[in-house]
Structures are given as C-alpha cells and as structure tokens.
Amino acid sequence: xxxxxxxxxxxxxxxxxxxxxxxxxxxxxxxxxxxxxxxxxxxxxxxxxxxxxxxxxxxxxxxxxxxxxxxxxxxxxxxxxxxxxxxxxxxxxxxxxxxxxxxxxxxxxxxxxxxxxxxxxxxxxxxxxxxxxxxxxxxxxxxxxxxxxxxxxxxxxxxxxxxxxxxxxxxxxxxxxxxxxxxxxxxxxxxxxxxxxxxxxxxxxxxxxxxxxxxxxxxxxxxxxxxxxxxxxxxxxxxxxxxxxxxxxxxxxxxxxxxxxxxxxx
Numbered sequence: 001x002x003x004x005x006x007x008x009x010x011x012x013x014x015x016x017x018x019x020x021x022x023x024x025x026x027x028x029x030x031x032x033x034x035x036x037x038x039x040x041x042x043x044x045x046x047x048x049x050x051x052x053x054x055x056x057x058x059x060x061x062x063x064x065x066x067x068x069x070x071x072x073x074x075x076x077x078x079x080x081x082x083x084x085x086x087x088x089x090x091x092x093x094x095x096x097x098x099x100x101x102x103x104x105x106x107x108x109x110x111x112x113x114x115x116x117x118x119x120x121x122x123x124x125x126x127x128x129x130x131x132x133x134x135x136x137x138x139x140x141x142x143x144x145x146x147x148x149x150x151x152x153x154x155x156x157x158x159x160x161x162x163x164x165x166x167x168x169x170x171x172x173x174x175x176x177x178x179x180x181x182x183x184x185x186x187x188x189x190x191x192x193x194x195x196x197x198x199x200x201x202x203x204x205x206x207x208x209x210x211x212x213x214x215x216x217x218x219x220x221x222x223x224x225x226x227x228x229x230x231x232x233x234x235x236x237x238x239x240x241x242x243x244x245x246x247x248x249x250x251x252x253x254x255x256x257x258x259x260x261x262x263x264x265x266x
Contacts, residue, residue: 001264003253004235005035005076006102006157006192006225011050011058012039015229022231023065027072029235033255033264035076035225036062037102040093042082045107045118049082052092059096076256080104080157083147084116094152100256102192103153105143105161108136120164128167137162137169137176145180148187154256155223156184158194158206165201174214181211185218190254190261193245195237196227205241209248216248223253224266242266 007022008015019036026034038058039049050058059077066075076099081089083103093101107116118124119136128136140162148156160177169176184191194206207215215222222245226236245253245266252263 001033001253001266002029002031002235002238003033003224003255003264003266004031004226004228004238005033005078005100005155005223005255006037006080006194007035007228007234008080009036009038009058011054012048012229014048017231019061019065022228022234023069023073023075025231025234027069029238031073031235033074033076035078035099037078037080037100040079040081041090042087042093043090044082044084044087044116052090055092055096059098074255076100078102078256081153082106083143083150083153085109085143085146086116089152097258099258100154101152102155102157103147103150104157105140105147108139108143110139120161125165128165133167134169134171134176136167137171137173141177141180144177145183148180148183148189151187153189154259154261155190155192157192158196158227159191160207160211163202163206163208164197173208173210177211177214181214181218181220184215185220188261190221190223191215192223192225193241194225194227195241196225196233198237198240199233205237205244209244212244212248216250221254221261221263222250223255
C-alpha cells in the first residue's frame with residue numbers, strides 16, 4: 001500500500017493546482033490512500049488558511065471527488081489544525097465529520113511578545129538571531145506535548161518542524177523531545193514521516209532519524225505524507241522515506257476512516 005495523508009488545496013492561498021489534478025496524479029503514482037488536509041479556519045493568520053465560510057465547499061468538493069474516483073483510489077478528508085495555547089480552535093473544526101485531524105505547531109508563543117512567532121515562515125527567520133536555540137527547541141516540544149495532551153488530533157504534523165532552517169540545538173534532540181513523544185503515545189496518536197523537509201533548507205524528512213528511532217522504541221505508529229502544495233510534490237521522496245521506515249523496523253502504517261485508526265502494510 002502507498003499512503004500520502006497530508007496534502008493541501010488552493011484554499012490555503014499558498015498552493016497550486018485543482019483537487020482533481022491532485023487526485024489524478026496520485027492515481028498515476030499508484031497511491032492507495034490519499035488525504036486532503038487543508039489548513040483549518042482559525043481567527044489568526046487568515047492569509048495562509050481557508051476561511052470558515054469555505055469549509056462546507058471544501059468538504060463537499062473532497063467528498064464529490066472521493067465518490068467520482070472511488071474505484072481508483074481511497075480519498076480521505078481531513079484538516080491540518082494549528083495548535084496554540086492562546087488562540088482557541090474553532091468548535092466547527094473540532095466537530096467536523098472528517099476522517100482525521102492533523103495537529104501542527106507553526107507558531108511559538110512568548111510572554112514577552114504580543115504576536116505568536118511563525119518560526120517556519122522565511123519572513124520571520126531573522127528572529128532566530130536573538131533567541132537561545134536550545135530554549136526554542138524546548139518551547140517547541142513543550143507545545144507538541146500540550147498539543148498531544150488535548151486529545152483533539154489523530155496525527156502530529158511534521159514532528160520536528162522547528163529544524164526547518166537548520167538551526168539545531170546543542171542538547172540531545174531525543175531528550176528534548178522525549179516527554180512530547182511519551183504524550184503522543186499516551187494519546188494514541190500517529191506521527192507522520194513528512195517528506196516536505198527535503199524541499200526545505202534542512203534537506204531531510206520530518207522527523208529526523210533519531211526521533212523516528214525513539215518513536216519506534218516507544219511503539220508510536222507512523223504514516224506517510226508529502227505535504228504537497230503543488231501537483232509535482234505529490235508522493236515526493238516516497239520511496240526514500242519508506243526505506244527509512246523499514247530500516248528502523250516499521251512494517252505497517254496508519255490510515256483513518258471517520259477518526260478510526262486502521263493499519264496497512266507498506
């Protein structure tokens with residue numbers, strides 16, 4: 001089975017290509033399970049996400065194509081949801097009738113700053129110069145721990161996204177992330193092996209090998225994602241991430257139907 005569960009549409013305002021074009025390409029690549037997970041509406045950073053008024057259109061569109069191509073591919077419906085302590089997730093998102101929710105941390109909050117910091121946005125890369133990199137990583141994985149603790153989500157998006165610009169900690173990454181991973185296991189969540197990192201300055205998948213090994217030791221489930229924002233990114237580096245997962249010991253990955261976790265061989 002070939003699985004790709006984290007992908008976007010033009011509704012996020014920073015992707016290109018039609019839903020049908022994405023699906024046709026996924027079929028060409030012989031992907032068995034393909035998930036759309038648009039950036040969920042939220043009362044923050046509205047430039048880079050769909051509007052609440054577009055929610056019904058999004059869900060209806062994905063369901064239409066799911067039925068149209070039902071004999072060719074399993075299309076799944078989800079959202080990628082930003083987690084922040086200071087800004088609540090909309091009830092309309094949490095109560096959505098979807099197959100799964102990805103919880104992601106794209107912003108770090110600080111008592112000394114009024115606006116959450118979009119640490120993976122190149123527009124704000126300059127902020128790294130004035131911060132302690134170890135503390136940034138600690139704060140990030142504390143946010144991941146709290147995300148997992150909510151119980152709202154099925155998948156943790158790009159587990160170590162904080163490494164995107166290659167600002168790496170001096171402390172042991174496994175120690176920094178350990179409590180977050182323990183909570184992910186406790187919450188019965190899945191982590192994705194997300195190939196988008198190969199397209200970023202870090203030039204490797206999320207998460208790094210060390211954290212994937214730790215996840216395996218903790219018996220945390222995995223799935224696969226290309227995080228495609230364009231048709232040519234679908235299935236990106238798929239064979240490479242599959243070989244990595246197998247080298248660590250994984251033989252099965254998760255897919256979801258109506259928030260129920262299912263396992264398939266890959």
